[in-house]
Amino acid sequence: MSHIHLPDGVLPIWLWGLGYIGAILIGTILFRLIKKEELTRRLPLLGMMAAAMVLGAAIEIVPIAYHVNLTVISGVLLGPSLIFLATFIVNVILALFGHGGITVIGLNTLILSIEGVLGYFLFRLFWKILKRLTPATFLATFIALLFSTFAMIGVVGLGASHYEELIHKEGNGIFEFHFLKGKEEHQSGEATEEKVNLRRFITIVLPLGFIGWLLEGVITTLIVRYIHRMRPDLLHLEKEAP
Amino acid sequence: MIQLPYLDYIALERKSFLHRLSPRFKIISMAFVLLGIVTLRNLPGFLLLYGILLALFFISRIPIRIFSLTFYPLIFAIIFIFISGFQIHFILLIFLKVLCGSTGVVLLLATTPYPSIFSALGKVLPSSFVTALFLTYRSIFILLDILEKTHYALYLRGGFQWRHPRRSLINISNAFGHLIIKGIDASEKMYESMVFRGFKNKIYYRGD
Numbered sequence: 403m404s405h406i407h408l409p410d411g412v413l414p415i416w417l418w419g420l421g422y423i424g425a426i427l428i429g430t431i432l433f434r435l436i437k438k439e440e441l442t443r444r445l446p447l448l449g450m451m452a453a454a455m456v457l458g459a460a461i462e463i464v465p466i467a468y469h470v471n472l473t474v475i476s477g478v479l480l481g482p483s484l485i486f487l488a489t490f491i492v493n494v495i496l497a498l499f500g501h502g503g504i505t506v507i508g509l510n511t512l513i514l515s516i517e518g519v520l521g522y523f524l525f526r527l528f529w530k531i532l533k534r535l536t537p538a539t540f541l542a543t544f545i546a547l548l549f550s551t552f553a554m555i556g557v558v559g560l561g562a563s564h565y566e567e568l569i570h571k572e573g574n575g576i577f578e579f580h581f582l583k584g585k586e587e588h589q590s591g592e593a594t595e596e597k598v599n600l601r602r603f604i605t606i607v608l609p610l611g612f613i614g615w616l617l618e619g620v621i622t623t624l625i626v627r628y629i630h631r632m633r634p635d636l637l638h639l640e641k642e643a644p
Numbered sequence: 645m646i647q648l649p650y651l652d653y654i655a656l657e658r659k660s661f662l663h664r665l666s667p668r669f670k671i672i673s674m675a676f677v678l679l680g681i682v683t684l685r686n687l688p689g690f691l692l693l694y695g696i697l698l699a700l701f702f703i704s705r706i707p708i709r710i711f712s713l714t715f716y717p718l719i720f721a722i723i724f725i726f727i728s729g730f731q732i733h734f735i736l737l738i739f740l741k742v743l744c745g746s747t748g749v750v751l752l753l754a755t756t757p758y759p760s761i762f763s764a765l766g767k768v769l770p771s772s773f774v775t776a777l778f779l780t781y782r783s784i785f786i787l788l789d790i791l792e793k794t795h796y797a798l799y800l801r802g803g804f805q806w807r808h809p810r811r812s813l814i815n816i817s818n819a820f821g822h823l824i825i826k827g828i829d830a831s832e833k834m835y836e837s838m839v840f841r842g843f844k845n846k847i848y849y850r851g852d
Contacts, residue, residue, distance in 0.1 A: 450827040
């Protein structure tokens, strides 16, 4: 829910172009910061966590069209640098395998990595403060998803003028096909009656998002508790243990 | 995602003219389809593009079962139509954009084996990124296998039932936790065997 499920060609080129530039820039900086041997050693783990995120995204909770992201748990296990690369890969695979939106991969990477990176730092912070796994994980996931959902709404909002253009000025693209022009003019006239309604979009997304944040928060908490029971070493909590 | 192994099988086993075309040519063609999706603004143009893609889909003799994959992204487009205030023209435009994109991508994946796509991408993208992409793809199969085995255990413990949400959430979370732990174990074994076979930081494909 907290990343953009938009098809190609809906967002303006400058917006998704900037998304790609931003994602590539951050990715390049992070690549330089990680030691090459460290990256090589952790690539299979990165691949496995990215695959888990892809599978999580493939399992749809039907009535509310929600799927778990598993970004926060992946962030906790991979760390802030590798989670960025993992979200990039997840978005590439999701774009290829069903969610669509190849042009929004950059933007989705930025939005999803907010979730992963923020989740990682909030989890550490709440663990230090609360010293209890359940509230630390739930709060970290809930807040991280809240931020990424608002980032998604912000990105959709930035494209508002472009949607208006799509609705009201159809046929002004680079390639025009005129054989149904008469019909289109009629539709264009009707279209001007109503404007782009972002408020309605937010009204739908936020309540659905809230259910999603709660669900993801509970699921992530239960997963972290399970991992803590079976393989506590994976969470790297020893240094910060109360 | 569950159809991924079948899609891979179709890409390798079928022998239509699209299967025989070079992967690089098909990736470039897909880029042109995307360019069309981004630049076209009217319905006739999209209908024409979608018609061409549909024709290619059926000429390539890709099973109809795969065709249903192209409709999946429509679920996500539904929420976006609320922005427009339910205007039919806009909704049709969005739906056709989705269908053109998904049909193009499914067409590419069902006619091109994955190693060929990664090999072509490896020429323009950083090797670590392409390696991570390949390992993720490989890991999906490993996790699907684990998930299939976990599925029976999950079923015996009650699976997912709307009548018992608490138990269902615990079951699903434990399944994901199990999947992650098993996945991490498998990734460690995979890394050991890759190093044993001489892996440094790049996977080489046939012809490299």
